[in-house]
Amino acid sequence: MLIDHFSDSFEPPKAAPLGESGVCRQVAADTLHACGIMRLFVLLMVGASGCGDLAVTSSGSDEASQAQSKLDVADRGCTVALRSLTRVVKNGGYETSCASGKCWVVWAGTVDIAAQSVAQGDGKAFALYRNRDDATWSQVEASLTNDGPVGFVRYSFRLERNTMADGLSSTGIARTRIEVAPFWRNHGGDRFFDKQRGQGDFENYLLSIDNQFAVAEDAKVCPPQKAVSATLDFSLGWRNEQRGALIAGSTATIRYAIERLPECRGTHNGYPAWDIRASVRFSPGGQVVDGTVRGFDGPTPTNSTVHSVPLTVNIPRGATGAEVWFSNFTGAGSSCQTWDSNGGSNYRFEVESSPFEPVGWLGDVGSSFARDCERRDGVAEPAVLDSYVQQRACAFIEIDTYVPGLTDRFPFEKPNAVFARAVLSLDGKALAPVWLSYSGRAGNNYRYRFTVPKSELYYGPKWATLTYTLQASTDGLSWSSDTARTIRRDVSFCNPAWASCNL
Numbered sequence: 001m002l003i004d005h006f007s008d009s010f011e012p013p014k015a016a017p018l019g020e021s022g023v024c025r026q027v028a029a030d031t032l033h034a035c036g037i038m039r040l041f042v043l044l045m046v047g048a049s050g051c052g053d054l055a056v057t058s059s060g061s062d063e064a065s066q067a068q069s070k071l072d073v074a075d076r077g078c079t080v081a082l083r084s085l086t087r088v089v090k091n092g093g094y095e096t097s098c099a100s101g102k103c104w105v106v107w108a109g110t111v112d113i114a115a116q117s118v119a120q121g122d123g124k125a126f127a128l129y130r131n132r133d134d135a136t137w138s139q140v141e142a143s144l145t146n147d148g149p150v151g152f153v154r155y156s157f158r159l160e161r162n163t164m165a166d167g168l169s170s171t172g173i174a175r176t177r178i179e180v181a182p183f184w185r186n187h188g189g190d191r192f193f194d195k196q197r198g199q200g201d202f203e204n205y206l207l208s209i210d211n212q213f214a215v216a217e218d219a220k221v222c223p224p225q226k227a228v229s230a231t232l233d234f235s236l237g238w239r240n241e242q243r244g245a246l247i248a249g250s251t252a253t254i255r256y257a258i259e260r261l262p263e264c265r266g267t268h269n270g271y272p273a274w275d276i277r278a279s280v281r282f283s284p285g286g287q288v289v290d291g292t293v294r295g296f297d298g299p300t301p302t303n304s305t306v307h308s309v310p311l312t313v314n315i316p317r318g319a320t321g322a323e324v325w326f327s328n329f330t331g332a333g334s335s336c337q338t339w340d341s342n343g344g345s346n347y348r349f350e351v352e353s354s355p356f357e358p359v360g361w362l363g364d365v366g367s368s369f370a371r372d373c374e375r376r377d378g379v380a381e382p383a384v385l386d387s388y389v390q391q392r393a394c395a396f397i398e399i400d401t402y403v404p405g406l407t408d409r410f411p412f413e414k415p416n417a418v419f420a421r422a423v424l425s426l427d428g429k430a431l432a433p434v435w436l437s438y439s440g441r442a443g444n445n446y447r448y449r450f451t452v453p454k455s456e457l458y459y460g461p462k463w464a465t466l467t468y469t470l471q472a473s474t475d476g477l478s479w480s481s482d483t484a485r486t487i488r489r490d491v492s493f494c495n496p497a498w499a500s501c502n503l
Helices: 115-119 171-174 387-392 454-459
Strands: 033-034 036-039 072-076 080-088 096-099 102-105 107-114 124-130 136-139 152-159 178-185 191-194 205-209 230-235 239-243 252-257 276-284 288-292 296-297 305-308 310-313 321-331 335-340 347-352 361-368 383-385 396-404 421-424 435-442 445-451 465-473 487-488
Touching: 080 178, 080 191, 080 205, 107 115, 107 124, 107 178, 115 152, 124 152, 136 152, 230 347, 252 276, 252 321, 276 296, 288 310, 361 465, 383 387, 387 454, 396 465, 445 465
Parallel strands: 072 191, 230 252, 383 487
Antiparallel strands: 033 036, 036 072, 080 107, 096 102, 107 152, 124 136, 124 178, 178 191, 178 205, 230 239, 252 310, 276 288, 276 321, 296 305, 321 335, 321 347, 361 396, 396 445, 421 465, 435 445, 465 487
8 A cells, every 4th residue: 555655765766857758857878788678877757747856655665775776777678577457347347545535546467577587586576657647656566476477477566546536527537647667676776667568768658548548468578488398207226317497487297106116005995095196395485286196097996007197296486496205105094104205305406487598509429439438529420339339338429508598607507407318210210219318517518428228229129220319408398409310230239039130
């Protein structure tokens, strides 16, 4: 709720000569350009009725605004984006807020802030607004709602005072103009003003009868970032692997090999009465998600087949970490229960505030088909598998990938944020892709290794040519691909069960 007195905590821009549009402005003599965003020192608008200091009513104390804004930014890079702003409908009419004998029409809005900006901490979202018949601006702070599209954090706000007086005549309504300027004040005191819909540096959203006093949703404005199809694989052999970054506001899929917990498998009336459940606790909020990773099917109890099922969980906004554990229990009156929880410490994973940039480059292939297992630049085309390589040598191909802001970020390494795989076909028949392993950093790049599956190729059906394409991605949906290459089987690479070793 706005209060009637001027706020000491809001530092207004100072007065400046009257501009061409009848609005007082103050702009620094020099402007700065950084990352394609026009940065202006103090670009706010001041009342058109004169050139005095800006008088503002505030929604309350604002610690972030106690210090004067260091830099005002006309933001066109989706740091702040107004999604919608409309009058609130209530009881068949428009909601009003009344105080001091006067009633005002109420507006409700949502504004999205880039998750990366929110993650820096101590920032706040606001909206400045005024009826053009007034000489003063009002400011209201937006409240965190913990939802919003991927890559953004959503805030909501209400304009409850100094908007449009209730009970105006049709003429009064037609002449009403309300300016609105949403902004984000970051931890350093800089203010980013929303200019995502083509406004000039000094233009604001304008509510009038021409647009039904509303700012409508526009899917083309600051669209959601791509979701990341991240997975957490808990496989046989107690292998635990993360594929892709966990992103706040997105989802993650847990895949669990139920053979890891073979106990507590009682039945009831012939049906499996036991279950294995995955639990995920997010920090710092403490939200817990729980679900089964066991499924069974079949026409009758005795024919039911038990198998693993994936569990997909929503990652809350604001989450920075996740811990996962599993429990196996019989149920149906049994007290049998076992745990898979990393020795009681749980399996812990980092959660990112927003997705990483797409893969910027993929290349610098190296390989080893030698006994010393040392990487050498390049790879033969075709490479050859023979009996020597089968019995005594390594067989791997490596590739480097560059992701801006990830692989060149020192000293931190987050190799699981990159999906790296080999897409395979054997004599023209597609095989399941094989995930690459992380070999380490190579300059500003991450290096990943495709280990040729010699055993599978030896004990499988007879073959002549393996085709492989190395790929990398940061979302698991769109992939950067290297050149398709081949591995040829030499006649000496031969399983006696094939009967013939001829190619």
